[in-house]
Every structure is written in structure tokens, then in C-alpha cells.
Amino acid sequence: MRKNELIKEINRLKKEKRAVILAHNYQPEEIQEIADFVGDSLELSRQAAEVEADIIVFCGVHFMAETAKILAPQKKILLPDLRARCPMADMITGDDLRWMKGQHPGKKVVAYVNTTAEVKAETDVCCTSANAVKVVSSLPEAEIIFVPDRNLADYVSRNSGKKLQAWDGYCPIHEEIKPKHIERMKKKHPGAEVWAHPECRPDVLPLVDRILSTGQMIKEAPKSGAGEIIVATEVGILHRLRKENPDKKFYPAREKAICKNMKRINLKKVYRALLLERPEVIVEAGLADRAREAINQMVRLA
Ligand code: 13P
Ligand code: SF4
Secondary structure, three states, rough: OOOHHHHHHHHHHHHHHHHEEEOOOOOOOHHHHHEEEEEHHHHHHHHHHHHOOOOEEEEHHHHHHHHHHOOOOOOEEEEEOOOOOOOOHHOOHHHHHHHHHHOOOOOOOOEEOOOOHHHHHHOOOEOOOOHHHHHHHHHOOOOEEOOOOOOOOHHHHHHHHHHHEEOOOHHHHHOOOOOHHHHHHHHOOOOOOOOOOOOOOOOHHOOOEEOHHHHHHHHHHHHHOOOOEEEEOOOOOOHHHHHHHHOOOEEOOOOOOOOOHHOOOOHHHHHHHHHOOOOOOOOHHHHHHHHHHHHHHHHHHH
8 A cells, every 4th residue: 555545544444443643752754744642751641541532553662552551441552563662661570670679678669651561560650751850859758769761860860869779771772872972963063952861871961951851852942042953862853843843953963863663663554553453552450550550649749
């Protein structure tokens, strides 16, 4: 099928099956263009819970689809390619976290939403990149377990004054954005501001002007006085930034910052998922209940 026909069929099936398409800000352009809603992890979780639909085609990575299922257990959640997983989320298992809790008895656990349902079920409160500092700051404890992102933990610790026992996980895409890339781009575009995602390395963050989640980047771009912005995160975000701010220039800090798991989703797979109503993401009910408690606690605190 040609691209136009695929899009037509996707729209027809969406109507017929009361389905909506949610897409993360890092998704390929063709997916962002057909999505009903594009956003960051937090915004997509909210949409999944609130949107009126029988089926959600989740265009993102597995932990995001799982979070959608946890928050909307009555909806059918489809992930067009089950291999689209987040390597950082897979750096810690439920067993790992149980072991870590044993090493720090009595300590509260904050888990980045980039974790499996099994890890969330062992967690007191979740956070996203948009609210991590707020969530950690709102806890009365001075020392907290934080998983799985060591870079986000470092950033949150500096901004909350809390001591965090961090798991040694990281996002391979953000980890590869090095100070030399920022310095090179600053030299090339001396008038530009530099924005970075908090998953970036601790030696990169001091070199940038603003530290923002992907959703915050989208919201702040139209308000910013800067005409040129260097963006240190996955390059998929540039599509929306450029489309919604045609008067501004956006440059990737590193052109090769591409999350290949995010890019596993394409129009053909979305069409097949809608047609066959699979692959479906299922979360065992008991696990989902425990994981939901940690997500709801985030919503209460942030
Ligand atoms: P956001 O919550 O900022 O969209 O980040 C999700 C993610 O996977 C970043 O790599
Ligand atoms: Fe995971 Fe990094 Fe890809 Fe985000 S960009 S989904 S954190 S691997």
C-alpha cells in the first residue's frame, strides 16, 4: 500500500474501532503527523487515562504503553512493534530493586517512569523528567533510593538537596551527547541558547542554558526570546519544534542522537496493529494495581 492509502486506511480503522493514536515526541515524523496526540511521557499517561476510546495505539516504547495500560486497564493498548523497548528501563529488574531496597532498608523509592511495571510495583512514587525535582523535594526523607537513571539522579540531587542512592542506569542516546558536541555547536552558532534533557550527562548539563523535559521544550519554545536553539536530546523532537515555531531555528546538539527503538514504529506497523488488534500490551492485574499506586502518588505530589 502507498503512504496515502495507508493513512486513509488507518483513519478508517480508527473511526470503525473507536481507536486513538498517541505518539511520543521522539516518534518518526510520519507517525507524529497521523497521531491524535503527541507529547512527553507525563502528557501521554494523562491522555491514556482520560481519552474516550476503546483502543489506544501507542506509538512509543514498551514502558510507555505499559504505563498507559496501568492507567487505563479497561482499554486495549496496542504497541505496533513489541521490540520497541527502552534500554534504560531494561537496565533494572524487579529483583535488582528488591536487592537495592535490602541494601538500604526503610528508604523510600522514587522510580523514573522509564521503568517496567515490575519495577514500578516495587516503588513508592514515580516521577517523569518534567516533575522529578518536585516529586523528590516533596518527600520528607533526606535520603532516597532513585532508579534507574544515574544522570537524572545527579540532576535531581543537585536541585533538591537530597542524598539519592542511584542505580547505575542511563539512556544510551543521551549519554552519547558529550561536552565536545555542545562546545562545537556553540562555536558554530554563537548567538544560540542551548537546551538539554535532564537525562544528559552531568558534564553536559553545566554547559547549557535550560534543562527541560521534551514536553517543556515544546511549551517553552514559543515563549523564548532566543531565535536559535541548540537542542541536546533525541532528534525526533526537532520536527515539532520547527513546525510549531517557524520563526526560530533549532539545531540538534548531536545529529546521531537517534533512539532506534522509538523509530521501530512506522505507518505499516500502525496499520497492521489496528487491523489485527495486536500486539497488545497486557499487565497482570495485581502488578498493575501496585504500579498504579506509585503513579498516582506522583500525581498527588507533583
Ligand atoms: P520525556 O518524558 O521528557 O518525554 O522523556 C522520555 C524519554 O524517554 C526521554 O528519553
Ligand atoms: Fe529510552 Fe533513551 Fe530511547 Fe528515551 S531516548 S526511550 S530513555 S533509550
